[in-house]
Amino acid sequence: MANYKDIKGTTVQVKSGTQPTTYPQAAGEIYYNSSNGDYEFLGLGAGAWSSGGNMNTARARIGSFGTQTAGLVAGGEISTASVLVEQYDGTSWTEIADINTARYYLKGFGNSSTSGFVVGGGLGAADSGKTETESWNGSSWTEVNDIGAGTESGGCAGTSTAAFFAGGYKYAAPAGQTNVTYEWDGTNWTSGGNINTARYNLAGAGGLTSGIIFGGTSGPPFGEHNETELYDGSSWSEVSDMNTTAGHRGSASFERTNSPALAFGGTPVTANTESWDGSSWTEVANLSTARHSGGSLGTTTSAALAGGSTTPLTAATEEWTFSHSVKTVTTS
Amino acid sequence: MAYKYSVKANWGKNANGDSFIRHEDRKMFHIEGFPGDVWITEDNVYGGRWIGRVAGVEKTKAEAQAIVDAEITAAQAAYDAESDEHKARYSRPTDITLP
Numbered sequence: 205m206a207n208y209k210d211i212k213g214t215t216v217q218v219k220s221g222t223q224p225t226t227y228p229q230a231a232g233e234i235y236y237n238s239s240n241g242d243y244e245f246l247g248l249g250a251g252a253w254s255s256g257g258n259m260n261t262a263r264a265r266i267g268s269f270g271t272q273t274a275g276l277v278a279g280g281e282i283s284t285a286s287v288l289v290e291q292y293d294g295t296s297w298t299e300i301a302d303i304n305t306a307r308y309y310l311k312g313f314g315n316s317s318t319s320g321f322v323v324g325g326g327l328g329a330a331d332s333g334k335t336e337t338e339s340w341n342g343s344s345w346t347e348v349n350d351i352g353a354g355t356e357s358g359g360c361a362g363t364s365t366a367a368f369f370a371g372g373y374k375y376a377a378p379a380g381q382t383n384v385t386y387e388w389d390g391t392n393w394t395s396g397g398n399i400n401t402a403r404y405n406l407a408g409a410g411g412l413t414s415g416i417i418f419g420g421t422s423g424p425p426f427g428e429h430n431e432t433e434l435y436d437g438s439s440w441s442e443v444s445d446m447n448t449t450a451g452h453r454g455s456a457s458f459e460r461t462n463s464p465a466l467a468f469g470g471t472p473v474t475a476n477t478e479s480w481d482g483s484s485w486t487e488v489a490n491l492s493t494a495r496h497s498g499g500s501l502g503t504t505t506s507a508a509l510a511g512g513s514t515t516p517l518t519a520a521t522e523e524w525t526f527s528h529s530v531k532t533v534t535t536s
Numbered sequence: 537m538a539y540k541y542s543v544k545a546n547w548g549k550n551a552n553g554d555s556f557i558r559h560e561d562r563k564m565f566h567i568e569g570f571p572g573d574v575w576i577t578e579d580n581v582y583g584g585r586w587i588g589r590v591a592g593v594e595k596t597k598a599e600a601q602a603i604v605d606a607e608i609t610a611a612q613a614a615y616d617a618e619s620d621e622h623k624a625r626y627s628r629p630t631d632i633t634l635p
Contacts, residue, residue: 250563252559252562252563253557253562254555254557254558254559254561254562255546255548255549255555255556255557255558256548256549256555257548257549258546258547258548258549295549295551295553296549296551328622373625421625423624423625424624426624426625426626426627471627472627472630473629473630475568489562490568492557492562492567492568492569493546493568493569493570494569514569514570514571515571515607515608515611515629516571516607516611518546519548520546520548521548521549523555525559527559527560527563
């Protein structure tokens with residue numbers, strides 16, 4: 205039978221007393237604590253939101269993709285629809301090349317801050333909705349193939365070559381919430397399986413063959429949703445509802461899977477944050493400031509929410525990170 | 537829970553990577569932001585230190601509530617001026633009562 209050294213290449217160290225929980229530390233490395241006789245390791249503690257750098261321009265209803273330390277937000281609503289794009293390095297935001305089509309309620313997906321897309325969106329009630337998809341290569345935006353109908357506020361996630369855009373608000377008659385899903389293969393949008401509950405202002409995370417959508421709004425009569433659905437690349441399945449009924453939520457699941465996922469903020473204006481473990485939602489630490497319709501970046505352990513509406517629009521960013529804590533190994 | 541009330545514009549994260557609200561702050565005390573750059577912090581030594589660190593301006597609860605009310609009233613007026621189509625799709629900003 206393999207022992208610890210066979211597996212890890214080192215023997216178990218002996219340490220004594222209280223161990224530091226900040227890096228540089230060998231997270232996950234097991235040691236014997238001679239002070240209390242326990243085997244311990246440095247593991248993840250609890251997540252919390254803290255302040256990130258402020259965007260240069262306050263805005264909401266933004267398209268976004270990338271990570272907490274290499275992320276990008278595009279377009280959105282200032283007082284009118286915007287073409288502005290900003291890039292985040294984990295500390296500060298820098299304005300970069302504009303998108304070609306001004307819009308808000310657009311969505312983003314992609315591989316990284318140098319390889320991503322924005323799609324859909326609109327200009328409000330007088331507009332027919334936007335079908336445009338734009339590709340970002342790290343230095344410029346290029347228009348590529350459109351989605352089938354002008355739609356804003358769908359649930360969207362995935363890589364540069366495999367993504368989905370589900371639901372949303374479609375302006376063309378009959379206008380209203382839609383249950384249509386579009387699938388992206390890197391070149392074209394094609395039809396996928398319909399979502400079970402038509403809605404807009406929903407959030408999406410994961411990937412094309414392992415997607416998740418949650419929350420949203422519909423009407424008339426106007427109302428928010430708490431339904432969660434999972435996608436396998438062909439059909440959507442309803443699973444456990446969120447604890448909080450909300451639209452315009454942020455989402456983080458750059459892990460490219462429908463579990464885990466993270467939902468935060470939303471309308472009615474809330475600071476609520478919930479974590480999805482594949483079977484149920486658990487309420488975790490709230491945002492510092494309640495808001496909705498910001499740009500979401502990152503993973504469930506390293507996320508960011510940029511901008512949004514706190515009633516006035518905000519430029520503030522909040523970052524979701526985990527502290528570390530000493531865990532005791534239990535053998536029975 | 538007792539709170540302190542203060543006003544300070546959120547400066548986010550500076551070039552040194554120091555945050556307006558640090559991860560550690562969220563572990564040590566309750567802090568919550570409201571319209572008008574109003575912040576409530578738990579009325580303890582940690583909350584007080586935070587107000588000092590960010591150079592927040594302390595307010596009474598009534599003063600802080602008045603700032604929030606003014607922001608919400610303006611947002612509600614903007615909403616009321618919108619089209620019926622807009623109102624059918626978006627909810628009206630609701631009043632906020634500070635804890």
